[in-house]
Each structure stands twice: as C-alpha cells, then as structure tokens.
Amino acid sequence: MPSCSDCRVGIVPVARVQDLHVHSELSYCAEKGLAPEFYAGKISSCTNGAPELVCITDHSMAAYFPEDIAWKWEFISDSSIFDAWRDSGNEKLAKHIALLKSLSGRGVSAGIETEMMDDGRLCFDPAFADKLDIVIGSVHFLPPVPHEEIFGSWLSHTMRLMNSGIDILGHPFRWIAAKIEIGEDTVSSVVAEAKRCGVALELNSHYRHPREDIMMLRACAEAGAKVTIASDSHRKEEFGDYSYHMDIMEKAGYSLPGYGLVKTAIRH
C-alpha cells in the first residue's frame, strides 16, 4: 500500500478512509465504463483523497435479473423469481467476484449490496457467502402497503434484515426518511439491534440525509455500534470525496479523534 501523506478531505488531513460501498458497471444504475480497475487505479495512484481500501459492492439484483425485473419490488415478495434466475445469475456473479479477487492486492475487496426477500433469504446464492468480504443489506423498495402501514412494514423488514447474515446495513434510513419523518426513538432502536447482532451502520453520501445521519452517529457512539464510511459511488467523480462524512461527524460532535468511531466490517 503506498504511503499517502497528501491525502486530504477538505482542509483536514485524515487517516485514509476505507470506503466499503461503491458500484461498478455491473450495476445498471452506475456509469457505463466504470470498471473495477478504475478503483484499483485510484487507490494505487493515491489521488483526490483516495481511500486506503475500497469494497466494490454491486447490486445483487443486477447480477441475477435483467434490468426490468431488478428495480421492482416484485422479487421481494415473490422469491420464486430469484429461483428462476438463480443459475444464470450465479454464472454472472462468479465471473464478477473472480475479477474483484484479481484486484485484491491493489486495495480492492469483493462485496455485494443485496436485498432481503420476504421469505428471509438474501438475494444471492448463499454458496457465494464465503467468497465475499462484505455483504451490505439495503432497502431500495418494499412491497406496497397502505400509508399507515409504511413505517411498521419498513421497521420490521429492517430488523429482520439485520438478522439475515449481513455485515452492514446500507443507507439505514434513506428509504423511510424520504417518506416519513422519523424520530430519535426509531433511530435508537435500529442502532440497538445493529449493536446486538454485530451489524455496522453506514454513513452514506450518495443521497444525503443529514438529520437522520447525525442522530444515527450519536446513537452509535452511545451504544458502541459500528459505523462504516460509504461514498456509494455510481460515477467516477463521486469517488474520493468524503467531505459529507467529515461534516456529519463534526456536526454529531466528533472531532477527528472521533474518527476512530469508523471501523471496517471486513470479515477476513
């Protein structure tokens, strides 16, 4: 790993970040041509605040489904859709993981961002679990329910998701915060469950929810729960900018020594 005394975030020199959530062109929503090699190159050249390590966590739904199935909630409630696409998805995912592993000496880890289906299974073949350094579980959509049931449906899904074998809960409050204003009690109960089951919570800058993120950091510090840094990069220019994370940490009451709060959740 190169030394990097020039790595800076804003005006503050920092210990180099471990960015545990970025996408490559395997994900339909990522910039075309955004190859895993891009991240390896940035890390080895140590430019523009490049982190010391990156985990490439493409959407499992992109490995398993064509685009018109991937970004819909139906496979969450009907997991037979996953079973129908499992074999072709396994082939695609195996090739992708092999590519990521070939970059492991260049600061790249192999991960995945996945959904939990209503039957409790994560949306990738468990045969890959041992080959992945990090599994991020996220909510991007849930089966529709009446408005008054949205909060309960999200909370119960999130609690189950944290007990499904994931390492990190991706953008923990993004989905619900876009629909309903949540309070500190909700944040605290999610953080307490994360702490109980050893799941890290993610400070994610792709879509920004400073109110919820500040509450989350404070609750994590109080509970001793793990936090990870995520640019959730979908485009090249997003990678290497950790100014949001530093700003939120400062607003939550952490000066740089508090940066020790941020720990990697890498398995091995």
Ligand SMILES: [Zn+2]
């Ligand atoms: Zn996501």
Ligand SMILES: [Zn+2]
């Ligand atoms: Zn993502």
